[in-house]
Amino acid sequence: MKGKICKILTSVTIVSLLITGCGNTNKTVINESESQEVKKGGVVKQALTESPEGVFMPAFFTFNYDVNVNSMLYDGLLFVNDKFDFEPCLAESYKVSDDKKTITFKIRKGVKWHDGQPFSADDVKFTFDFVCNPKYNGQYTMYVKNIKGYDAYKEGKTNELEGVKKVDEDTIEITTTDIYGSGLLNFGYMMKIIPKHIWEKGDIEAVQKDTNLIRNPIGTGPFKLGKFTPDQSVELVANDNYWDGRPNIDKYIFQVVSAETVDAQLSNKELDIVSAGNLTKEEEENYKKQGFKVDEVTYNVYQSMGLNLKNPLFSEKKVRQAFAYALNREAIVKDVLEGHGEVANNPFPSNFWAHPEGLNEYKYDSKKAIDLLKESGWEYKESDKKMYCNGNPVKFTLKYTSGDDQKTKQALMMQQNFKDIGIELELQPLEFTTMSADVKKGDFDAYLMGMGNSNDADISANYLSTLTPPNGYNYTGFNSKKVDDMLTEGAKHLSKEERKPIYNEVALELNEELPAIYTYHWNSILIYNSNIKNFKNTPIGYYQYIKDWYIDGEQ
Structure with a gap:
């Protein structure tokens, strides 16, 4: 059993499951809270079999478990719901041009970065300039190659990325060379927006090696980094000023565990969420008897x-x-x-x-x-x-x-x-x-x-x-x-x-x-504490509704 339950789903072949912590504006949420009082506070602990590397900057990370952390710290312009439809996030709306080559995003007003600085269209423009920079070689490159003027900008032939324009303080236009069917997904959802006032401070190669910057992330997401202890845990704390409302839970902790102890930690309620490789019917029933729920969904x-x-x-x-x-x-x-x-x-x-x-x-x-x-x-x-x-x-x-x-x-x-x-x-x-x-x-x-x-x-x-x-x-x-x-x-x-x-x-x-x-x-199989309410596992992942989770009962 120890080998099964700790077989955490990785992104070796599922690069796609880059989940987001974007709030629930206009989203269909779970209905448990309609019949119960939503309670504030509490801590949720999730098991990880390996420690995140601590690359808490979405444009730089390469290791799977950093994805889990970054998904709660940063938002994209759009959200993808469990029906694979786009909804507003840092952009309150978008429009596609008649020739389908330009996407215009209206930037949400009133959003603040974790350090209190205002979020703006300048941050969006900066993010795209950053990942198209000649010295950038991270994973976001695959999303932006179709932007008009990318090659010239990447090769250093021009100082202006032609296809990304700040129209005014609340509007960004992204134009592609040809029609790009994945543009909304990649520009709006897969790419998370980073703060200009933090990352404009130095050369890309230099800041990529700056551990102090990378391990002290500033995002717009529902949680902020509290403490990172390599090989032990990552502690996230609720963002009191989250644009879509403060999360109900106070802390979310990614706990690094071993296969030898994970079962005992679950039984002792030292862990609340574990991703399992496989479960037999007998094992599933055993967890339910211990006060856990088992949820699964087929991923793409x-x-x-x-x-x-x-x-x-x-x-x-x-x-x-x-x-x-x-x-x-x-x-x-x-x-x-x-x-x-x-x-x-x-x-x-x-x-x-x-x-x-x-x-x-x-x-x-x-x-x-x-x-x-x-x-x-x-x-x-x-x-x-x-x-x-x-x-x-x-x-x-x-x-x-x-x-x-x-x-x-x-x-x-x-x-x-x-x-x-x-x-x-x-x-x-x-x-x-x-x-x-x-x-x-x-x-x-x-x-x-x-x-x-x-x-x-x-x-x-x-x-x-x-x-x-x-x-x-x-x-x-x-x-x-x-x-x-x-x-x-x-x-x-x-x-x-x-x-x-x-x-x-x-x-x-x-x-x-x-x-x-x-x-x-x-299927992705999740074992989670039944006192976590409004929990939802979807084909996209399960963090995108985390703002609405709450804990009902003793911990």
Whole structure:
């Protein structure tokens, strides 16, 4: 049990879960408080298995657990709710131009930074200038490359970023070179705004190394940093002057714990929130008896068996479809995930807006798999129960991460499934860095890997034919003009209503072509103290409603 409960969900493949502490203006909130008195005060403690590095500046961080902290300290211009719709945050409104290349944000008045200084359009302009600076090389680069004039500014050919303009004290315009379908998400939500009066003080390379600056963050979020003790804890305190109202709880503590003690700490109510890898029904009931609730939600991530499409074995679509029928993915979800997930037949889970109707579910059917392979010219010999291609027994290697119990169990189940149709699947567990390097350079037959879709439907980085490594994550080498055209078209629209039918078609085409054999979408499982009210776990994360949490009962 100790190994399971402490398997905190990381961002290795879920880069997208950059959650926000933005307030609940115009949001649909939980209704527990309607029938109960909302109580003020109290402390919530969440378990982390590793210590944050202490990079409490969103444009610089690279480590997952710093995300947790930064999400409560900083806000973006917009908020994404649990329906994946945009709502106001530091921008009280936005407007998209007729040509869809310019987004105009009206900046919220009356917002203050944690040090009491007023927030303004100057901070927004500064944030974009900062991450487009020639000396900046952080993760926000991926969000701003489409801004008009980015290349010239990045190369130092001009001192003015053409595509970001402060129109007046309350208005910012961001213009892109071409229509940028992910613009609202990336400019408005993924990027958090940083204070000009703090970060304009020196050269970017110098301030990036300034521990005093980075570990004394000033944001606009619902919590402020109280104390950071490396390898022990991060203590956040409520922001009394938060623009959307002070949080109900006084403190939020990220407590660094070990797998050996986390169960005892939960039982003793020394911890309030733990993210679990898997739970059996028995374990779930046990926690409920101890006064905890168990909540889970499917995130916009998926596990798949990627195939090297340069390998002649995998070049025919019918062969890949046979593989999908050959894998008992329902059993994998049941046995590997303990039922905490769903079978995947495309990149998007069923609770995501781009998930289409009419998918081929490829229900487990080994006979159908054999028949499809025969139609592709392969031969199944009853004499030795083996499958042959061009007179040779079919055999290929599956690479996956060593030391990962779930992937190991899944690989063994897949090995048996392939054996049942006469194919020898050789398993090769590798350290993640080694496997990742092999996959990036195309040194594989097949691999097991989890992939994240961000909070957006634009999956170009994984499937566009021009975005094979090192330019993107199209590791399989998938090349489809039809998919390329649809992904290109999808990127020309900003509204979900316009984009939905396009990405529905992308998903259906991938479901037909199967550049990878999708296995499952997994759930985020949270165990939390039942005295925490208004708690809500969503496909985006669970911190965005934290301002409205409150504690009812003894701690």
